[in-house]
Amino acid sequence: MATINDDVFDVCIVGAGIAGSTCAYYLAEKGIQTLVLEKKKFPRDKICGDAITERAQIHLNHMGVLQEIIAEKKGNWAALGGLVSPSGIEYYGDSSKEQEHLVIAIKRKILDEKLIQAAIKQGANLVENYTVTETTFLEEKGIWSITCDKNKKEYKARVLIVADGAASHLGRKLGLVDGPPQATCSRAYIESGSHQFPYDGVCYYPPKLVPGYCALFKEADGDVVYCCYIIPGGECDTSHLTELHHKFIKEDPFISKAIGSNPKLEKMKAAPIRFGGIPRSYGNHLLIIGDAAGQIDPVTGEGIQYAMDAAEIAAKTIQNGMKRNNLGERFLKQYHRKWMKSFGRDFKWSQRMVKVCVKYPIFLDAFASVSKRKGDKFMTEWGKIMTGSKTKISFFMPKLAFPLAFETLRLRRKRKKHAKDAK
Ligand SMILES: Cc1cc2nc3c(=O)[nH]c(=O)nc-3n(C[C@H](O)[C@H](O)[C@H](O)COP(=O)(O)OP(=O)(O)OC[C@H]3O[C@@H](n4cnc5c(N)ncnc54)[C@H](O)[C@@H]3O)c2cc1C
The missing domain is CATH 3.30.9 (D-Amino Acid Oxidase; Chain A, domain 2)
Structure with missing residues (x-):
């Protein structure tokens, strides 16, 4: 077993945010020797809207974190x-x-600490106050060397997972992330x-x-x-x-x-918020997850649920790679394919939705207006689509599309009449 003081870890994760801690949890659960390096010390704040949606609640429930938060009355539905x-x-x-309920509000200072604690309970190792500045892949050994700028200890691992958030200095250095967050x-x-x-x-x-x-x-x-x-x-x-x-x-x-x-x-x-997904989130013995990989919905700016989904997919991919003794780029590509299939392709529809909302803000008026008539069920359907529990294409379902289209036309007609009467 690899320990903090010696040896080579199976996986080193840079960043103990939502993505890094969730991935550490799922890896450690599978018995994979995992090290998490975090530049700050817990408890630490993270600037966020604290809205934790249904998809994320599934992971928190699996980890026992949601139950703990509810028992301690630290979340508000x-x-x-x-x-x-x-x-x-x-x-x-x-x-x-x-x-x-679709959303529970939990302060990130509380949530992030509980998540890393859950990963540690599973067997993951955490080193705080460690800002990773250099990563070098030693090709002949198939091992990463990971270092900090403050003359601290060097760590080694077979796989490097970059989970350093939207700015992702490391992702940029490694050539996976391009340009600033949008x-x-x-x-x-x-x-x-x-x-x-x-x-x-x-x-x-x-x-x-x-x-x-x-x-x-x-x-x-x-x-x-x-x-x-x-x-x-x-x-x-x-x-x-x-x-x-x-x-x-x-x-x-x-x-x-x-x-x-x-x-x-x-x-x-x-x-900053990096959305829409990056085109390549894998490399030789290398994966990138969460905000660093742009796994944020372009229409809502929310990313916690996608960071957690991607973290689980990354952990499963690495487990399979280790079984086959294959952690090469071609094998790890399946991580990219899987998260794209799970939620990444939906981001393209979100981008189209953004354009529709800019051109026809009346669409948002129509939604509020139909909700007033139809009530909570309609609102819940909308909420599920907006928070990723259902795909954006679900907007084309007749029970949503028809009332929205009719209401949009009705509001347009009404506004035209008002404008005419005002002249
Ligand atoms: C203002 C705002 C509001 C938001 N509101 C919501 C919301 O309500 N709901 C929602 O779902 N999403 C929301 N999001 C998005 C959400 O915050 C992110 O999707 C989520 O935090 C992603 O987690 P992450 O682990 O990828 O990144 P982060 O949470 O940013 O974690 C990255 C971690 O890496 C560490 N780190 C960085 N560099 C290094 C380094 N070199 N060495 C070691 N450690 C390092 C950081 O200290 C940090 O702990 C919001 C985003 C913003 C900016």
């Missing part, structure tokens, strides 16, 4: 909530009587008792921000997390983030009302 469309049509539903998002916690937010989770689409949006989610401790997602393709680009983050808090009629007049707001923090 998003039972009461909805959406405000670009022209201000509001829909709020209530799923508190349902058994299942999108960005802000975050600020609003202290419990200082806000007026009566719901568990609401998405707001201020017209200027489409295809981006703002989100408010209530946490278990009563704080509310406020995020402003800038997704390229519309009027705004990433340089507008600071201005818009503050502007919506004060001036957007719905967001300012939900937050209240005297909120105790955390200073704005922001982080």
Whole structure:
């Protein structure tokens, strides 16, 4: 058995975020000797909207992490909530009587520590305060040498997994990741008792921000997390983030009302988002997972569920490779094929959806309007598609497509009539 002080690990994972810790869990569960190197020390914060969707809940449930969080009352189910469309049509539903909810809000400071602890319990090794700066593949031995800039110990492993987040300096160095992340998002916690937010989770689409949006989610401790997602393709680009983050808090009629007049707001923090998936996420004895691989949905900016799915696929691929004693590039390519099949191809539909929302924001109005008439079931279907529980092509199902198309036409006609009457 490889230990922290000697030997060669089967796998070394760089980054103990959602992707790295989940992968370490699944590898250790299979008895694979795993080392995780993390530049920070836990508990550590990660800038995020804290919305954990159904697909991610399946992994957390398997690991026992979700049960622990619920028992400790550290997660808040998003039972009461909805959406405000670009022209201000509001829909709020209530799923508190349902058994299942699409989203649970969990602070990342809590979630990420629980995840790495779960991996350690399975047998994974963690080294904190270790910023990986150099990785060299020793071809003749089939081994990676991994080092830090502070004269710390050198580690060795047969497989290197890059899970260092959206900026992915390592992924770029290794030639797998190209260019900067395309999108960005802000975050600020609003202290419990200082806000007026009566719901568990609401998405707001201020017209200027489409295809981006703002989100408010209530946490278990009563704080509310406020995020402003800038997704390229519309009027705004990433340089507008600071201005818009503050502007919506004060001036957007719905967001300012939900937050209240005297909120105790955390200073704005922001982080980049790399979405859509990178074209090659594998190499010789090498895989890249999570945000580093761009495994984020271009229409929502959410990535926790995909990071976890990809982490599990990566662990299974490595297990198979080890059984066959084949960790070469051609064998590991199946990891890329599998995550593309599982969710990556759907990102192409998300990109089309982004274009539709920019060109026809009335589509979002129609959705809110139909939800008002049809209620929670319609909203849940939409939520499942948006959060990846169902594919984006599901929007073409007659039970969704027909009401949305009719409502879009009805709203258009109504607006034309209003414009004519106003002349
Ligand atoms: C503002 C914002 C809001 C978001 N909201 C949501 C949301 O509500 N729901 C959702 O599903 N997704 C959301 N996302 C996306 C989500 O945060 C990511 O998809 C998720 O964190 C991906 O996890 P990861 O492990 O790939 O990367 P990260 O969580 O970024 O983890 C990377 C880890 O690698 C470590 N690291 C980096 N470099 C090195 C190095 N050289 N050596 C050692 N360690 C290193 C870092 O310290 C970090 O711990 C949001 C993103 C942003 C920016």
